[in-house]
Amino acid sequence: MTTAENNVTTSSATDSAISISGLEFAYGNRPVLKGIDLEIPRGVAFGVLGANGAGKTTLVRLLIGRLKATGGSATIFGQKPGPELADSVGYMPQLNALYEALSVRENLDFFARMLGLSNTNIRANAVARAMDLVGLSDRADSVMSELSGGMRQRVSLGAALVHEPDLLLLDEPTVGLDPELRATFWQHFKEMTDSGTTILISSHTMDDAAHCNTLGFMRDGKFIATGTPDELRATTGKPNATLEDAFLHLSRSST
Numbered sequence: 323m324t325t326a327e328n329n330v331t332t333s334s335a336t337d338s339a340i341s342i343s344g345l346e347f348a349y350g351n352r353p354v355l356k357g358i359d360l361e362i363p364r365g366v367a368f369g370v371l372g373a374n375g376a377g378k379t380t381l382v383r384l385l386i387g388r389l390k391a392t393g394g395s396a397t398i399f400g401q402k403p404g405p406e407l408a409d410s411v412g413y414m415p416q417l418n419a420l421y422e423a424l425s426v427r428e429n430l431d432f433f434a435r436m437l438g439l440s441n442t443n444i445r446a447n448a449v450a451r452a453m454d455l456v457g458l459s460d461r462a463d464s465v466m467s468e469l470s471g472g473m474r475q476r477v478s479l480g481a482a483l484v485h486e487p488d489l490l491l492l493d494e495p496t497v498g499l500d501p502e503l504r505a506t507f508w509q510h511f512k513e514m515t516d517s518g519t520t521i522l523i524s525s526h527t528m529d530d531a532a533h534c535n536t537l538g539f540m541r542d543g544k545f546i547a548t549g550t551p552d553e554l555r556a557t558t559g560k561p562n563a564t565l566e567d568a569f570l571h572l573s574r575s576s577t
Contacts, residue, residue, distance in 0.1 A: 339364045339399060339489050339520035340385065346393030347380055354380045356543040357394065362536075364488075367511055367521040369531050371569065372540035378524040379416065381540075382493050385522070386413050398489060409438050412487035416494040418478035420466050426453065426477050427462040433481040452480040455510060472503050479507065483514075490514065492523040496530055508533045528565045539569050546576040 340362040347355040355377050362368045370378050383389045384396060387403035398407055420429050430449045439445040453459045456476040466474060475495065482490060490511075496504045511521055511533070523530060531537050531551065538548045547554060547568075554568040563571075 337363050340368075340396070340522065341400075342394070342396045344394030345381075345384065345391055345396055347377075347384060347389060348392050354543055355384070355391075358544060360538065360545065360548075362520065362522065364520050365515055365518045366535040367515050367523060367533065369534035369537045370522065370524045370540055371526065371528070371531050371537055371565075373526055376540040377543040378526075378540055379493055382413075382491050382522070382524050385491055386411065409485060410488045412482035412485065412490045414478050414482040414490070414492045414495050416497070418474055420474065420477055420481070422466045425463050425465050426458050426469075426480075429466065429477055430480050430484050434484045437485040439485055448484050448486070452484040455483070456480045457506065472499055475499060475503075479510070488519060490519060490521045492521065494525055494527075495523065496525070496527060504529065528569070531565045537565075539572055541573055541576060547572045 338361045340360065342358050342360040345355055345358040345360075346353065358381070370381065372378050380389065384391055385398065385403050387405065387407075396403060399410060401407055421432065424432065427449060430452050431445060434445045434448050434452075439448055450459070453462055456479050458473065458476055458480065461469065461473065466477070469477070475498070479492075479495060482492070496507055499507065508530075511523075515521055515535070523534065525531065534551070536548065536550055537554060538545045539554070540546070547557070549557075551565055554572070555563045555565060558567050558571045560567065
């Protein structure tokens with residue numbers, strides 16, 4: 323795959339988890355997304371990297387159906403984003419939407435029911451698996467108000483993956499986490515992609531970028547480049563370039 327300016331294609335649509343064509347979005351007269359083209363294959367971690375205000379969160383909200391595009395189209399597994407895909411898509415927002423008075427187990431049970439796990443035994447097993455996956459089995463009965471910020475992030479991730487989705491959309495999931503917990507998250511994400519789950523992660527943290535199979539650098543509502551971490555670093559022509567070096571180099575080249 324090669325690095326390209328403005329619009330980016332990463333695979334053929336036939337094996338895509340996410341397919342985007344000419345996607346646009348505007349708040350009134352203010353354009354936020356400016357004609358994005360993108361194909362993301364199944365079973366990879368794709369990182370959307372960019373500064374605050376680049377359009378990352380807007381893109382994620384369009385993919386979960388919270389916003390409606392003002393131009394172009396987006397599909398997930400061949401379907402338009404919306405409630406019909408709830409059983410296939412997990413979403414972890416930048417700000418968690420957990421219930422303070424409920425315990426870890428109760429929060430995950432609530433989200434599991436909302437995501438269609440109506441059978442009591444199946445739901446209980448799914449909740450137990452999610453708690454184990456995010457390392458909170460020993461805090462199952464702790465209410466949210468007793469938990470640290472990092473633990474709340476873990477519960478939020480557990481809520482996104484309790485129904486074992488085929489696609490996981492993560493908006494700044496590691497913000498505020500210590501290095502050890504960030505490494506734990508990425509271990510989970512690697513295990514998930516190895517088992518076939520597709521992950522799209524929105525972040526402005528270059529540490530997250532290094533863990534992704536493929537990256538899209540976003541600036542001013544469009545992708546300025548895409549590629550593997552090594553491919554993007556190579557665009558600088560410097561042997562020891564970092565991803566931050568690559569982002570700055572490509573940002574200057576796109577203006």
